[in-house]
Amino acid sequence: MPALQALQAEFGFIPPEAVLAVAEALNLTRAEVHGVLTFYHDLRTEPAGRHVLKLCRAEACQSMGADALAQHTLGRVGVEWGGTTPGGGLTVEPVFCLGLCACAPSALLDGEPVARLTPERIDALLDGLA
Amino acid sequence: MTTRLFVPRDAGALAVGAEDVAGALAAGLRERGQEAEIVRTGSRGLYWLEPMVEVEAPGGRVAYGPVAAADVPGLLDAGLLAGGAHPLRLGRPEALPFLARQTRLTFARCGIIDPRSLAEYRAHGGYRGLERALSLGPVAIVDEVSRSGLRGRGGAGFPTGIKWQTVLRAEGTPKYIVCNADEGDSGTFADRMIMEGDPFLLIEGMTIAALATGASEGFVYIRSEYPHAIETMNAAINTARAAGLLGAHIQGSAFSFDMSVRGGAGSYVCGEETALLDSLEGKRGMVRARPPLPAHRGLFGKPTVMNNLLSFAAVPTILADGAEAYAAIGMGRSRGTMPIQLAGNIRHAGLFEAGFGMTLGELVYDIGGGTASGRPVRAVQAGGPLGAYFPPSLFDTPFDYEALAARDGLLGHGGLVVFDDTVDMAKQARFAMEFCAFESCGKCTPCRIGSVRGMEVIDRIVAGERTSENLVLLRDLCDTMRLGSLCALGGLTPLPVMSALTHFPEDFSTARRVAA
Structure with a gap:
């Protein structure tokens, strides 16, 4: 979760390609990372407004x-x-x-x-x- | 000596312009060639007077409020630095009835000291509790906490001493201390005030818990909606570590403990202790079935003390002044003080710490001054979004764990949200179901599906569709949720729904709604 939060802090949202990168780095499945990403209201899969x-x-x-x-x-x-x-x-x-x-x-x-x-x-x- | 001015940096004060006031004061002082130090504090909790500025005048502190940036030149001209007369002058803060009627133990320093200054924390009695704890040792600390009668301030009211005892006796290393600072209940802000106004208090409380149970690492789980609290907590932890109050060999003893902050990500259910543990482990915040208890198998499967922030924050006082002094306050099985949060449509909104036992009526009318809108009070929701709505006819209920439970309510985290007579209680009941559906972790069926069906049933009742049958269905659904849910989210959502239905049935009838 801190990895996804850091990504969002840097890029403003978490792009699909980052899910794969996080999964590989933490030895998790893409499904597990996707599960976390979609559970929390704060985490975005698309950029927000300015x-x-x-x-x-x-x-x-x-x-x-x-x-x-x-x-x-x-x-x-x-x-x-x-x-x-x-x-x-x-x-x-x-x-x-x-x-x-x-x-x-x-x-x-x-x-x-x-x-x-x-x-x-x-x-x-x-x-x-x- | 330079005169000191105090301006809160509490998020509640910032939200109503405290930063502009501090800026205007600095600029005004420069222009006038006057010298004063502007100290940024937490909030005293008198939010209707925020931003509240205080000055250290010769005869003691003098408060002014609510101050807008535009008032600052006039205040300086009126002799603010000497506590001069002005329409916004409130006098000695401690003499204000709202503060004078409180018993401030947990909030003794909040709003008074610079929260980032360890020296000020110590000068105002900080770290006396840890000092005594270091001389007592684990068994005696747990005994002290047990005798104080302290119960979980997060809502469940479980005796803190028993929880610590269980972790002390549990096999397994490492052991963890986890602070639940995921204060998601609407109408509550006490945790936030402590983190922003007196963060060393929490560090001291968690350090004592670690000493008592043999834990070596701690986490504060803070909701992302509290960015200022996260920042202040991190700063205080770094200061404590640099001063040898966290880390290896604390104060030269054999005891080592360190802690860090973890931020949440906008999930209410993560305030439930087992969901919080899953979230801390980096997973979806899914509720776990109990047993095993977190005290036996908690974070990463290890014995874990999981307490609400206010429980930890009560501990330094208990250790410093003794269990008996704490237990002497309160009523029945609710001992000590509770930081009560008066919120919503109430004139004197803010934090009121008092011994258990005041009635809802005293809190809403005598302390809170009735509604902010000036209209009659119609309902008070006690204990957050999962707490019951009380009508004025039940305002003789004392603020106490058992007394509220006896009337199908709960004390929760100590929040009271006041509504005036414009409230639509059927809408509030529907919102409780909607909120449950939005925040459900999805693990158990009564909560995940029941909340959605609940919204639909209430919609049908309000629309006048087969009302009596649907009312039976709603009661049945509430029973299923109450008895069949894994955690408090699904289990307690029926409280606001059923209390609205029981105490305000007229709001659910089509006739009234058409007339309105």
């Missing part, structure tokens, strides 16, 4: 309007959960709890935590992306 927004969908954020916030965001960007905008600019993914439940609703934008989100704040953040 920016990644992970919106929290868990209960604490729901209690503060996360569902409406998600609808607003997905609608504005024009993608479904897990989708990337046509130009490859932004990927929007669901996440289940960031541990920022006391400042709900929250999200991670390119790895940085943002909280007490409102549709206006999301708009400002997305406008700020190049």
Whole structure:
């Protein structure tokens, strides 16, 4: 798993040819590596957008309007959960709890935590992306 | 002496602008030619006041909050460095009712010290526990932990002393210490706060566990959603190693122990102890059937102490101040303190450490101040996504392992998520099933298939399709999941579903939904 995480940290995703390389290096079958790769929500088999927004969908954020916030965001960007905008600019993914439940609703934008989100704040953040 | 300013670097504070505040303070001080040291701390856990800035004024610390970067010039002009008057001035932090009413043992230092400074950790009582443990030896340490009454803070509430005893007696080398810091429950953030605010506490707790059981290596399994915690933990481990507090011959003794961080990859079920072990071994995070217990055959088939972060973090205090002092707090069979996390739609959201026994009502209204939205409280989910929803009519329930279980709930990892009267409980019940389906490891049928069927049945009930028959089916399905699942994910998903159905049946009837 650390090998796959390192690959993703370097390349942003794990291409099919890397699965074979990891399997050979660790003396595993391709099926075993594929199994690990597809089990974990974090690991990608395709590149993500230049920016990644992970919106929290868990209960604490729901209690503060996360569902409406998600609808607003997905609608504005024009993608479904897990989708990337046509130009490859932004990927929007669901996440289940960031541990920022006391400042709900929250999200991670390119790895940085943002909280007490409102549709206006999301708009400002997305406008700020190049 | 240079005045010290304290600005949190806790992820919760960063998420609401603490970095900008620190930057504005540095710039403002430069412009004014004033000198002060900006110390980055963890969070005190008063999240509705974050970013909360503190200054070491002549008469003690003074807090200000919530501070925005734009407030900084005004604060400096008002004499922030001397604790001057300002509308955001909160006064002495310890005097704030939210802090004054707590019993802070595990969180004694969090938000006060620089988490990366070993010297500050020691100056605030750190490593007294390990010192005493080194003089006691394994059997006496285990006995001390047993007498403290400490129970697993991850949710199951298993006595920690018995677990350690089992590993101490187990045959096999090496033995491992594994910390479960895969804090996936919505409404919980105590583990994160400790890792970001007082990481040496966890290192000390795990070192004591190793000393008590004869283990030589430890792992902290941290979820990938906590990048700041991973960074701070790694930094603290390196510092401890450089200071001879990890590695060979700790503090010149015959005892050697080292530890490292492993990052998760976005799987909730890996917070289940056996799935976590599989994940640590580099595999899919699949739940294992028990027995064998991890204490006998855990990581790589070797005897393993697997505890929640908060369990390890309670140990240094127990060793330093003695089991009796810890056991004197609490109620019934729940001894000591619990870091309770108030989250969701609540005015005073944050971390509240207190002895067991306060009622849900006291926590939600007296401490939490009711909802953030100002609307009436309709439900509280206690214990994370697998915990039950409680209506206000049951708010006399004490926060205690047995009392919550007696009302078909659970204490879990100590999270309370508050909902106001706009909540749709049928939707929450459906979400519990959806979450289970999304996160199921897939090994056992009741969880893998039952959760998907559960969503479908709830959809049919809500649509008014043969409601009474489908309600019987839903109860039956919940029984099957509860009794037939391998682990808590499938086994406890019925709790939020059934509690929503039992306490809020009106939300499941078509008539109400049409009217709404």
